[in-house]
Amino acid sequence: MKALVITPTYNEKENIEKLVKAVMQQNDTIELLIIDDNSPDGTGAIVDGLMLSEPRLHIIKRAGKLGLGSAYVTGFKYALQKGYEYILEMDADFSHNPNDIPRLLEAAQTNDLVIGSRYCNGINIINWPIERLMISYFASKYVRVITGMPIKDPTGGFKCFHRRVLEKIDLDNIHSEGYSFQIEMNYKAWIKGFKLKEISIVFTERVDGHSKMSKHIVYEAAWMVWKLRLLAILKAL
Ligand SMILES: Nc1nc2c(ncn2[C@@H]2O[C@H](COP(=O)(O)OP(=O)(O)OP(=O)(O)O)[C@@H](O)[C@H]2O)c(=O)[nH]1
Ligand SMILES: [Mg+2]
Known part of the structure; x- marks a missing residue:
């Protein structure tokens, strides 16, 4: 079983070695x-x-801060080209617990895309201010209502794709970043009929280093769900 974890980094010197x-x-x-x-x-x-x-351990170095989505697209292409079977996304800041990787891989044996979910077994987030938690929780409900996709945590970034999913998605046509990128990948896998599975994870706010979250990333995601829905309607016509 050939598995590759992809981790984008921007200023993670406190976390990277660990x-x-x-x-x-x-x-x-x-x-x-x-x-x-x-x-x-x-x-x-x-x-x-x-x-x-x-x-x-491998590295791809890019010239400057080009965003999370394009970093993953670069990593996905590398993984497909090198023949990896299971391809995981994971943050560098320990918000995602590396000890959950074996559970993601195990679920990936019988599913196409496994999503580490903060909301499939209550709410499993440690150390977020209540406003951030509310935005994230209601955003996930909003995504579900607009897109119809049966995922409780559509913006989460700890997941495992089987390569067959990435082979079927046109990676050159993915231009979103941040939360929007996660929603778009899930949606495209789901709409193509792949089997998605959420498994419960605990998400812990970063202790070291700094957040790169921005309002822009939230607005981008709010618009993306409508775009996906409208494209699906147009295709069905
Ligand atoms: N290569 C690359 N990595 C990025 C970029 N933006 C963020 N990252 C990395 O992506 C992961 C998630 O980013 P975070 O800053 O933790 O964003 P977040 O999880 O929404 O925010 P916090 O958890 O509050 O810090 C981390 O490993 C970052 O280092 C980027 O533009 N390029
Ligand atoms: Mg983080």
């Missing part, structure tokens, strides 16, 4: 691809150093 270790110890074959956008704090150089003694 993260690499935590992923590598999940099993003997798992590999990790960092997509670093020329982090000013030197995250990329730290990865270069770690790669000297860790053959299962």
Whole structure:
């Protein structure tokens, strides 16, 4: 079983070394691809150093901060080209617990896309201010109503694709970032008839480093759900 975890990084020097270790110890074959956008704090150089003694660690360096969605698209293309079977998305800041990776991989044996879900077993978020939690929770309901997609946590970023899903999605046609990117990938997999499965995870707000969340990313997602719905209606005509 060839599995690749893809982790985009921008200024994650406090987290990166610990993260690499935590992923590598999940099993003997798992590999990790960092997509670093020329982090000013030197995250990329730290990865270069770690790669000297860790053959299962890889990096793609981009010239500047180009966003989360395009980082994942770059990683997905690499994964398909190199023949990985299971392709995971995971943040670098330990909001996603690397110890959940084996459960994602296990569920991926019988599903096409496994989504680590904060909302499929109550609300499992630690250390978010109540406003952020409310926005995220109601945003996920909004996405569900507009798109019809039966996913309780459509904006989550800890997931595992079987390569057959990524092969069927036109990656050159994905231009969204942030939450919108997660919604778009889920929707495109769902509309093509792939089997989606949510498994419960606990999400913990980052302790080290800084958030790159912006209002722009929220607005982009609010519009994206209508775009997906309208495109589906037009195709059905
Ligand atoms: N390569 C790359 N990585 C990014 C970019 N923006 C964010 N990231 C990484 O994507 C992951 C998620 O970003 P976060 O800043 O944690 O965003 P968030 O999870 O919405 O916000 P917080 O958890 O509150 O910090 C982290 O690993 C970031 O380092 C980007 O433009 N390019
Ligand atoms: Mg984060």
